[in-house]
Amino acid sequence: MGERKGVNKYYPPDYDPRVGGLNKFLGTHALRERARKIDKGIIIIRFEMPYNIWCEGCKNHIGMGVRYNAEKTKVGMYYTTPVYQFKMKCHLCDNHFVIKADPGNLDYVILSGARRQENRWDPTTNGQVVPETKETQKRLFDDSMYKLEHGSEDKNTADSAKPGLVKLFNRNEDVWADSYTANQVLRAQFRKTNYDLKRKASEDSLLLKKSSLDIPLLAEREEDKHIAGLLSMKLKPSRSISETTDNVRKEIISQSSLPSSNFTRTKEAKAIRILNQSKRDLGIKRKCPENAVKEDDGNVKRPSLVGDYSSTSESD
Structure with a gap:
């Protein structure tokens, strides 16, 4: 309930916003009683027991998952990861025990007041597949001969375990095989x-x-x-798109870059008349070239715009 006091909406009549906030005005911390030792670098948190322990004060067993109000203190750094220490009181006696985090081994270490219940075993003894330790991984990376020997041992272990795996597979097939469903399908x-x-x-x-x-x-x-x-x-x-594209490209390449024989003298004269007409419409006077020849009918014969690619006997 104490946590709700810092988020209430009630402001007293003498509240001054210039103070900076309701907590500063009241002279309290946002975490209330959880921050009563904040000046010593201690904050009260809810800690859950990571494994089974024996309390050295009352010799009672405390199971994994039991929760306590613990004092959390920063005691160091592991590279860039902070290392915290937790101090809590046993709920069955007046004994206190201290537990510190161990980020290097992904574990917790008991410093005082309790001892860990040892019920661990080596998983390699019953054929379980376990990840390599950090020392083994480092040696595999640095020592080539050790890596070769380690690979040979793994191969021999797999070969020795193969008959047992085959027996387990056959037994599984005998027990769980559904012949009726397979025959139905x-x-x-x-x-x-x-x-x-x-x-x-x-x-x-x-x-x-x-x-x-x-x-x-x-x-x-x-x-x-x-x-x-x-x-x-x-x-x-x-035809495919590539074949069609190749054919069009070949047709374009095979065409001549010079004007065709269809461009006759008559068409040239017609084009000149259209150009002159457009000049007159714009009010531009076109000078007669020096090499122009005046014909008998009064028309001025201008030089050809293009080469003579066809005979002059062609008509429209």
Whole structure:
């Protein structure tokens, strides 16, 4: 209930916002009684016992998971990880025990007031697969010969364990195998295959009877369907995008860069008249070139804009 006092919405009539907050105005901490030793670097937290212990004061057993109000203090650093120490009182006597965190080994160490209940065992004795220790991992990284020997030992261990694994697998199959379900699934597949074969045979017989043929029919293929469609619809074989692109590129390259023979003198004169007409519409006077020749009908013959690529006898 004490934690709720710091988050209430009641402000006394003499409250001054310039103080900086309600806690500063009242002279209290936001954690209330949990921060009564904050000046010593101690804060009260709820600590849960990480494993089974024996209390040295009353010699009673305290199980894993029992919770206590513990004083949490920072006592050092492990690289960049802070190391904390927890002090708590036994709930069965007046004895206090101190436990410190051990981040290097991912464990907790009892410093005083209790002893750990040792019920651990070596998992390698009963064939369990356990991760390598840090010393072994470091030696595997540094020592090539040790890495080779370690790999050989692992291979021999796997070979020796293989017969036992095979026996366990066979026993599992004998105990948990469901022959009825497997037979049911297999028979369902056979029935479906038999139905498909009969349906295909009936369709083939109808097709042969309709066509008045007496020949064995092969299974249909996608390639046969495509060729039959091309023959019946008289379509050209479809080309891929790459083939079409190559053909267009070849046509462009094969074309001549010079004007074609269709550009005659008559078309040239017509183009000149259109250009002159556009000049007159804009109010621009076009000077007659020096090499222009005046013909008998009064028209000015201008020099050709392009080379003579066709005979002058062509007409519109």
